[in-house]
Amino acid sequence: MKEVLVVYYSQTGQLFDIVGNIASAMKDKDINITYLEIVPKNAYKFPWKKDAFFDVFPESFLQIPIPLKESDPEIFNKKYDLIILGYQVWYLSPSIPINSFLKSENAKKLLNNTPVITVIGCRNMWIQAQEKVKNLLISCNAKLVGNIALVDRHINHISVLTITHWMFKGKKDRFLGFFPKPGVSDKDINNVVVFVPSVKEALRKNNFMDLQKKIVKLGAVKIKPFLILADKRANLLFSKWANLIYKKGEAGNPKRKKALILFNYYLLFAIWVIAPIVFIVFLVTYIFMYKKIIREKKYYSSVDTKNN
Template sequence: MKEVLIIYYSQTGQLFDILQNIASTISSEKVNISYCEILPKKKFPFPWKKEEFYGAFPETFLQIPAALEAIPSKILNKKYDLIILGYTTWYLTPSIPINSFLKSEEAKRLLANTPVVTVSASRNMWIMAQEKVKKLLVANKAKLVGNIALVDRNLNHISVITIVHWLMGGKKTKMLGIFPKPGVSDKDIEAASRFGIPIKEALLQNQYSNLQQNLLDVGAVKVDPSLIATDIRGNVVFTKWASHLIKKEGEERKKWLVYFKYYLLFAIWLIAPIVFIVFLLTYVPMYRKIQRDKAYYSSVALKQD
């Protein structure tokens, strides 16, 4: 019997639905699947109020762990053949609950010498968050063998508008009846079941070397090269903002978070389109690098820096 553990944190259940659909085709009489939800001691709100949403930025981006409920010993004391780690991106970084888990002693115990498949369901900016997850997995001596990254496939700016409607309003509905539904589409959530097939094959044969290629063949990751530069630049600027904001307390912090909110709007609506235009203008001379980057960010490899 092969033992699979699905570790996840999902506020709205979108990521959880995806994980369940993937599990539906891994499951068989030879495979036992268990779930472990990461539970922060202090719950994050949903729907989010503006202040709480922006207030989560410094600790998220600086990857400061928060206290978690203990993982049940029946899970902790078992050795798993495969772990599927489901996470969402917050501020170009793995969410606080998942980052906290990955920095815990429990993660070391569960993940050491264990093959891991990561599954993310973000708006569309997950690339550098995945690089951070790759590093944390190395620190836990886990072996990343597969990655599935699902996103909102609508235009970048449309997905910004609709995600705010969803995360602040609490409902995954069509804004004003005319915008597309936010987040990962129902069709993509349902079709995630196809990813379980190559995962099960690798698990039963204990042979993971081709798994990521097999996942890519069924569309597990689609790197949008125009977003790579935005994600990298975003990380540079966020580093400055986060290290400034973390030093502020009380009313000062509140005041600076308002400035950060305006900066974010400015970055999304003005800087991101400029980065996109530069991307288009330099597409031909940068073609080879873009192809190299696409291949790297679609892979489970980790660059040494």
């Protein structure tokens, strides 16, 4: 019998639908599935209030953990043949609940020497978050063997508008009645099962060596070169903002509130003014950057780390 653990956190249910589809397709007479839902002690409310949405920025980006509710201790007494780790991105980083889990003693125990497949469901900016998750997995002595990243496939600015509508109104429906639906499409959520036969085969053979290459061919990860650049740049700038705001004190502190309002305006400016300029620069320099782009696409599609 092969034991598979599915670890996830999901506010709207999108990520749960994704990992749930994978798990249902994996279940077999020789494959047993266990779920571990990550639950923060103080739940993040959904839909988001604008203040709360911005208030999680410094702690998300600086990867500061929060207390989690205790889970069934039985889960931690088993050794798993594979762990599927479903996570979403908050501010270019793994969401606070998932970061908190990965930094916990429970995660160290569960993940030690265990193959892990990460499953991401986000808007579209996940590349640097995955680098952060790779580091967290290394600190748990886990072996990253696969990555599936599902995103909103619409153009960047459309997805910004539609996800804002979803996060603040709470409904995954069409903004103003005519924009495309936000987030990962129903089609992609249902199609995620196409990766399962390769995962099962690797699990049964206990050999995950070529798994990522196989599932990338099936479309598990699609790297948009502009987003590599945008993600890196945004990480540099977010780092400055996050440290500055964090120093102002805890949630509710008036100085922090003021800094968060400034950050809100800055974010709008970055998305609607800076990003299009960076995009033009990207297009103009594309030909000179071609080799680097090909190298980076290969690296970010893989489960390699910078050190190997």
